[in-house]
Amino acid sequence: MHIDTLLNSVKQQAELNINDIKLSVSSGWEQGRTLYGGISASLVYQAMREAVDSEKVMRSLSTNFIGPIEAGSDFSIIVEVLREGKNVTQVVGRVLQDNKVALMSQASFGIPRQSKVNVSDPLQHKMDYPEKPNFMPQIPKVTPKFLGHFDLSKNKGGWPFTGTKESAVHGWMRFKEQPSVFSDAHLIALIDIWPPTVLQILCSPAMASTMSWNLEFIHPHQKVSGVDWFAYQAQTRQAADGYAHTEANIWDKNGTLVAISRQVVAVFA
Structure with missing residues (x-):
C-alpha cells in the first residue's frame, strides 16, 4: 500500500466530512505490534491540513503515541480546530480505534509574514x-x-x-x-x-x-x-x-x- 493511496483517501474523505475519516492500513506499514509512527502522524497531519487555509503552512507538530494502532483494522481520525486566528491556526487530531485514543497530535499552522527579523541557520x-x-x-x-x-x-x-x-x-x-x-x-x-x-x-x-x-x-x-x-x-x-x-x-x-x-x-x- 503506497503512502499516496493513504493520503489521497484522507483528502477525499475530508472534502466530504472532516470529522468522519476512516482508514485501514495494511501490515506492510507495521512497526512491531503497531503501525509505524511516521505514517500514523502523517495521516493525522493530512487530515488537519485539510481543515486549514492552504496559505497557512505547518510550523510545528507535537504527537503523543498513546497506544498501539492495529494494522488491517479500521480506525478513525477526528480533527478539531482549537482556534483560527488571522495569522495562526491551532488544530488537534486524534486517532481512535476500538473507541480508544491511540494517538493525539497538535499542529500550529501560520502564514508567512514580512519581518525585520531574518536569521539564517549556519549549521551544515x-x-x-x-x-x-x-x-x-x-x-x-x-x-x-x-x-x-x-x-x-x-x-x-x-x-x-x-x-x-x-x-x-x-x-x-x-x-x-x-x-x-x-x-x-x-x-x-x-x-x-x-x-x-x-x-x-x-x-x-x-x-x-x-x-x-x-x-x-x-x-x-x-x-x-x-x-x-x-x-x-x-x-x-x-x-x-x-x-x-x-x-x-x-x-x-x-x-x-x-x-x-x-x-x-x-x-x-
Missing part, C-alpha cells in the same frame, strides 16, 4: 551525497516491515543492537517508491524512519517505543522530488532510567535545513 551536515549507499540490513523478524518503503544510508553510528559505543546517527533517507508529488505529509512520514539513537548501544534486540515526538518545520521549503535524498543527523541528549531524549536536524538535497525533530523514547533494556 558536511556529508557527501550517498553515491554508494550503506543500506540498513534487512533481518527477518528484527527489521520492521515498514522500512521496506524506504532507503536508509548510514554515514555515522551503528545499526540497532550492534553494541557500539556511539550514541549519534548520521545518514541519508528517501522513499524507495517515490511519491507523485512530495508534500509536507511525505516529509513527516520520512523523518521518523530512523531507529532510536540508543538502540545501537545494545548488543541484542530489545523493545523501544517513542512516547512523544515534536517536529518543527523550517520554511520556506525548496521544491524537491520524491527521488531526492534528505540528510539526517541525530544525537542523544540524555538517556537514563529507561528513557532517552534525542534530537535531530534534517536537510534537503540543497543543504537547506527543513526540519528539527525531538523525541522521548522508552527503552525496555
Whole structure:
C-alpha cells in the first residue's frame, strides 16, 4: 500500500466530512505490534491540513503515541480546530480505534509574514551525497516491515543492537517508491524512519517505543522530488532510567535545513 493511496483517501474523505475519516492500513506499514509512527502522524497531519487555509503552512507538530494502532483494522481520525486566528491556526487530531485514543497530535499552522527579523541557520551536515549507499540490513523478524518503503544510508553510528559505543546517527533517507508529488505529509512520514539513537548501544534486540515526538518545520521549503535524498543527523541528549531524549536536524538535497525533530523514547533494556 503506497503512502499516496493513504493520503489521497484522507483528502477525499475530508472534502466530504472532516470529522468522519476512516482508514485501514495494511501490515506492510507495521512497526512491531503497531503501525509505524511516521505514517500514523502523517495521516493525522493530512487530515488537519485539510481543515486549514492552504496559505497557512505547518510550523510545528507535537504527537503523543498513546497506544498501539492495529494494522488491517479500521480506525478513525477526528480533527478539531482549537482556534483560527488571522495569522495562526491551532488544530488537534486524534486517532481512535476500538473507541480508544491511540494517538493525539497538535499542529500550529501560520502564514508567512514580512519581518525585520531574518536569521539564517549556519549549521551544515558536511556529508557527501550517498553515491554508494550503506543500506540498513534487512533481518527477518528484527527489521520492521515498514522500512521496506524506504532507503536508509548510514554515514555515522551503528545499526540497532550492534553494541557500539556511539550514541549519534548520521545518514541519508528517501522513499524507495517515490511519491507523485512530495508534500509536507511525505516529509513527516520520512523523518521518523530512523531507529532510536540508543538502540545501537545494545548488543541484542530489545523493545523501544517513542512516547512523544515534536517536529518543527523550517520554511520556506525548496521544491524537491520524491527521488531526492534528505540528510539526517541525530544525537542523544540524555538517556537514563529507561528513557532517552534525542534530537535531530534534517536537510534537503540543497543543504537547506527543513526540519528539527525531538523525541522521548522508552527503552525496555
